[in-house]
Each structure stands twice: as structure tokens, then as C-alpha cells.
Amino acid sequence: MTTREAQKAATRARILEAACDLLVERGYSTLTTVAVQEAAGLSRGALLHHFPTSGDLTRALVADLVARNEQAARAAAARLGPDTDPIARALSALHDAMTRPPAQAESELWAAARTDPTLATALIDAERSAGRDLFRVVDYLFGPTITAHPRYPTIRDLTITILRGTAAARVLRTSDKAVRATLADWATVITLLLTD
CATH class of the missing domain: 1.10.357 (Tetracycline Repressor; domain 2)
Known part of the structure; x- marks a missing residue:
């Protein structure tokens, strides 16, 4: 796996981890793409790149x-x-x-x-x-x-x-x-x- 592929995989995992944490801690009503983006500490573009x-x-x-x-x-x-x-x-x-x-x-x-x-x-x-x-x-x-x-x-x-x-x-x-x-x-x- 190249460094770039590893970075993409790590970012994707970070997004999914943030989404899981939001669901457990605050419930589905808070699971918006903006909330996931903020919880993962990423830009809007980074989130949309992985999950349009x-x-x-x-x-x-x-x-x-x-x-x-x-x-x-x-x-x-x-x-x-x-x-x-x-x-x-x-x-x-x-x-x-x-x-x-x-x-x-x-x-x-x-x-x-x-x-x-x-x-x-x-x-x-x-x-x-x-x-x-x-x-x-x-x-x-x-x-x-x-x-x-x-x-x-x-x-x-x-x-x-x-x-x-x-x-x-x-x-x-x-x-x-x-x-x-x-x-x-x-x-x-x-x-x-x-x-x-």
C-alpha cells in the first residue's frame, strides 16, 4: 500500500469512527454529514471525496x-x-x-x-x-x-x-x-x- 493509499484509508476510517461515536453518544438525529465532518476534524471536501x-x-x-x-x-x-x-x-x-x-x-x-x-x-x-x-x-x-x-x-x-x-x-x-x-x-x- 502506498503512502497516499494509506492516508486515504486512514481518513476513511476516521470518518467512520466519528460517525459511530456520534451515533452512540448523541443519537441518529445528530448524524449529519456536517456533524461527522466536524467530529472527524476534516474539511467538507475531504468528507465528500470519500462519501458524496x-x-x-x-x-x-x-x-x-x-x-x-x-x-x-x-x-x-x-x-x-x-x-x-x-x-x-x-x-x-x-x-x-x-x-x-x-x-x-x-x-x-x-x-x-x-x-x-x-x-x-x-x-x-x-x-x-x-x-x-x-x-x-x-x-x-x-x-x-x-x-x-x-x-x-x-x-x-x-x-x-x-x-x-x-x-x-x-x-x-x-x-x-x-x-x-x-x-x-x-x-x-x-x-x-x-x-x-
């Missing part, structure tokens, strides 16, 4: 958030180690990733899309590939033994739904005690589904 429209920024942001969520999940699984029960490792790593800023930013976009048709359109397009990436990550975390089971697609889909629900409810909780109990119960159900 807000739709371009949104699509790139979703792809970036998905990649960062995957990195967080894989890092959490690595910290737990290969000797951890695969179900517990997968649920813990996914929960850990869903409580980090990139996942919070993605949730903020989804919530805002309910009342913003332009955002909803941009997200529908971006989430098609994001959904495939999420399935790939979840499959990786559960591992080949579990993913080979005929009931695994149901387990995967319900795991994602449960984790998204617990992440959304997190803003109303003062501790993770209820979430840990929910995940422990779901781990028990998964075990039953795999052995029944």
Missing part, C-alpha cells in the same frame, strides 16, 4: 460496524479460549460484541429507520450483506459440531433475536444479572435442542 452522499456514508458505516462487531466477537471468543463450552463461548462472545459501541451504533440506525424511509432504504440494502456476515460469525462461534445439527438454523436465528432483545433492553437495566440469567437459560435450551 449521506446514503454512501450510511452504507459504508453499516459495513464498517459489521466488521467491527465481528472483530469484537472473535476477540471475545479468543479470550474465553478453546476449552470453554462452545455454547457458553458463543453466547458470551456474541453478548460481549453486542454491548460494544459498534453494535450500539447499528441498533441506533435500526431504531431511526422506523421513521426515516430514506435511512430504511439504505439499511435494507446494506443489511443484506450484513445479515450474511452475521450468520457467518455466529456459525464460526458455535463451531462445526453444533452447526451440523439439523436444528442449528433455528438455534442461530433465535440466538440472534434473543441477543438483540437483551442488547436493546440494556439501556433500562442497572446490571447484567437478568441478561446472564437469560443467556444461561437459553444455553440450557440449546443443549436440549441438540440432544433431543
Whole structure:
């Protein structure tokens, strides 16, 4: 990679990081191209060079958030180690990733899309590939033994739904005690589904 390419990549990453931070700290209503430009400390031309429209920024942001969520999940699984029960490792790593800023930013976009048709359109397009990436990550975390089971697609889909629900409810909780109990119960159900 040339110095110029490295600088372009660094500027692009800076813009996406600033957009993620704005979503987490101040919400979607503050996510304007001007606010992102100011938060990234860049000129208007620099932002528009990378993202000519807000739709371009949104699509790139979703792809970036998905990649960062995957990195967080894989890092959490690595910290737990290969000797951890695969179900517990997968649920813990996914929960850990869903409580980090990139996942919070993605949730903020989804919530805002309910009342913003332009955002909803941009997200529908971006989430098609994001959904495939999420399935790939979840499959990786559960591992080949579990993913080979005929009931695994149901387990995967319900795991994602449960984790998204617990992440959304997190803003109303003062501790993770209820979430840990929910995940422990779901781990028990998964075990039953795999052995029944």
C-alpha cells in the first residue's frame, strides 16, 4: 500500500469512527454529514471525496460496524479460549460484541429507520450483506459440531433475536444479572435442542 493509499484509508476510517461515536453518544438525529465532518476534524471536501452522499456514508458505516462487531466477537471468543463450552463461548462472545459501541451504533440506525424511509432504504440494502456476515460469525462461534445439527438454523436465528432483545433492553437495566440469567437459560435450551 502506498503512502497516499494509506492516508486515504486512514481518513476513511476516521470518518467512520466519528460517525459511530456520534451515533452512540448523541443519537441518529445528530448524524449529519456536517456533524461527522466536524467530529472527524476534516474539511467538507475531504468528507465528500470519500462519501458524496449521506446514503454512501450510511452504507459504508453499516459495513464498517459489521466488521467491527465481528472483530469484537472473535476477540471475545479468543479470550474465553478453546476449552470453554462452545455454547457458553458463543453466547458470551456474541453478548460481549453486542454491548460494544459498534453494535450500539447499528441498533441506533435500526431504531431511526422506523421513521426515516430514506435511512430504511439504505439499511435494507446494506443489511443484506450484513445479515450474511452475521450468520457467518455466529456459525464460526458455535463451531462445526453444533452447526451440523439439523436444528442449528433455528438455534442461530433465535440466538440472534434473543441477543438483540437483551442488547436493546440494556439501556433500562442497572446490571447484567437478568441478561446472564437469560443467556444461561437459553444455553440450557440449546443443549436440549441438540440432544433431543
